[in-house]
Amino acid sequence: MGVLAKLNVGVVGAAGRGASFRAAFEAHPRTRIHALCDIREDLLAGAAKRLGASEMYVDYAEMLERSDVDAVVIGTPMPFHAPQAIQALERDIHVLSEVTAAVSVEECQALVAAARRSQAIYMMAENYIYTKPNVLVRELVRRGLFGEVYYAEGEYIHELKELNEITPWRRRWQTGIDGITYGTHSLGPILQWLSACPGSSGDRVVRVCCAGSGHHYMDPRGDPYENQDSCVMLAKTARGALIVIRVDMLSERPHAMTNYSLQGTRGCYESARSAGERGKVWLADLCASKDVWLDLADPSDRPSGQSLEAEYLPEMWRHPPEAALRAGHGGGDYFQVLDFVRSIVDGTPCPIGIHEAMDMTLPGLISQASIAAAGVWMEVPDSRTW
């Protein structure tokens, strides 16, 4: 690729999740979506129009072989993520892979080995780390306003029994296995907060245990879901922090995919729990008393007249381009692409490279072994030692 050449991007799973990546790649002057692939041939032409791609493939290997793609976005169902990422990495094609990175520890090992051998960049598309509240909380932690952070909760509550029937892979890989099958949206931001603490050189989950709330729903065929309704994973980190992750994809109730809380020695955070609410913090250095919460975005409860957002929000979120505001998942779909492209084009360190992807993916996989063994604590491997 010449210095000023555009990066050609290929999107696989283009008729599903892959379709949401157009705005972000289009907004970047150095990229364009060039090719796409989906096994649903009948949906290809429509997807190509929506994504502005000029080449279409039903076979992924053929796209990698025949198309001049520099990078791929993997938006296929979960069991394809690792095999398709490995195929691209083997050709030194950069990878932005949907979550989770892999569906077994063995796949994780193969993926790490492929990333090590490859000249290309691997990034996992954990978009929830980029939402405005999650970015602001990370900045408040980084500035030391929470003191030492030592406890966090994350919940992904997304009832998808109907969606299971429309996308049957979910019935197999998300609700067809017990334990935490889709935990990176909850764990990802929390790991970033724990690692942002002043003096911390990073943190990762070293052991987990997992239990469930039982089986209260049947699928339309009358079979119980293998996944218990609410699965809860307890996780201990290398620095000794405790994390509680709840994933519930079955219980009847409104969605709540971005529930978080965080506790440090000098502050705590409670995220918004439903639409229309805003997150709030208590920070010893900024609050007049222990009973006063600060709204993340409301200036009225601050003597300076400036909201926490106005004072502490990192630059990326201060003047977000229109494309970021239009992109899905609270802007996350835009900012993750920006970081991916920067790491390819400018050599900026990739924020969710292969080991960060493993840090977010492996605890859930080990939780599945824990719940099968009556909830015993189990060690989580460190991919850096593989």
Ligand SMILES: NC(=O)c1ccc[n+]([C@@H]2O[C@H](COP(=O)([O-])OP(=O)(O)OC[C@H]3O[C@@H](n4cnc5c(N)ncnc54)[C@H](O)[C@@H]3O)[C@@H](O)[C@H]2O)c1
């Ligand atoms: N990060 C997020 O916020 C977010 C949101 C939604 C979905 N996802 C993830 O994105 C992935 C896709 O989810 P979805 O809801 O779009 O699923 P989906 O089933 O609606 O779409 C997947 C698409 O992939 C195609 N496909 C399946 N196997 C293929 C193969 N081998 N080669 C090429 N194409 C293939 C299907 O035909 C379909 O068009 C999942 O891993 C899901 O977890 C992430």
